[in-house]
Amino acid sequence: MSAQLDKRQSSVLEAIVREYVRTAEPVGSMAVAERYNIAASPATVRNDMADLEQDGFIRQPHTSAGRVPTEKAYQYYVDNFLREVDMPRQEEKALRQVWSLDETARAILKLTAKIIASFSEESVFLAFDKHDVYYTGLANLFSQPEFIDHEQVYSVSAIIDRLDEAVADVYDSVPDNVQVFIGKKHNFGSQCSAIITRYRATGDDFGIFGLLGPTRMDYDLNIARIKYVHNGVRGFITK
Known part of the structure; x- marks a missing residue:
């Protein structure tokens, strides 16, 4: 658990x-004070930012x-800050259309991955088994x-080259709920985060x-996306 502020x-x-x-873009004290209703002057925010930098929460490029x-x-x-957000209706509609197709679970899962990748503008991986x-x-x-x-x-190229290996490393430890891996705590690359869930097959x-x-990344919305997939695939996974 991170130190409390x-x-x-x-x-x-x-x-x-x-x-x-x-x-x-790097964030200045003026933007923080004016755009986020912080009850403090830019000078006070600068002091807080100096403390946050000293404690390792932020850095200066x-x-x-x-x-x-x-x-x-x-x-x-x-x-500490995650917000519950709903799936955008356009994404929900696209996923439900795919989930209603008369296709194999494998085919539908691949289409699901493509939809999530397209809307999130992130990469998506899907492991049918460890290998x-x-x-x-x-x-x-x-x-x-x-x-x-x-x-x-x-x-990034090195991350892609090792992606199969990274997935295999976490495969057995991923829980049934959603898990977030950030930076150096996993094998997906120190500059990357991964949001992963397990789905049940037969x-x-x-x-x-x-x-x-x-x-x-937008953790709020991306976590909501993975939760939605986790809950939604149960309807077709036995096809």
Whole structure:
């Protein structure tokens, strides 16, 4: 569990994470104070940001006066700030149309993965067993602002090369509910997060369904997407 912050520091950190997820740009104290109803002046917010930086929740990129969240900040966000959000109706409609098709469970799961990848603009992987992995939307990783220079592209390519191995490593430990892996705590790459759930097949068999993206992702909505898939696949999985 992450160290606890006081109420204002928590509000400042939540604002920084939300703003950075929204813009992919380093966040300054003025933006936090003015856009997120923080009951403090920009100068006070700057002091809070200095404390957050000292505690390892945010860092300063070399060329910017703003700050960006660290892996520790995203973990704190997931532990403390997640909001319950509904699936957008357009996505829900697309999934229900696929789930009503007269196709095999394997085919429908692949189509489900494609839909989630398309709407989330993240990558999605699907493991029918530990050594049978399907993934889609990998190009979405390369389109993220975090992965624009040569070194970062190489890092993402290495993640893709190891994706089967990373899935196999977590396959048996994924719970029936939704689990979030952030940064270095898993084998999906230190700059990435994965949101994974288990689905039940026939008998004692199961598979896993996961979303993979940069640590700067919309955790609220992406977790809602994976929860929706987890609950929705039960209707057709025995086909």
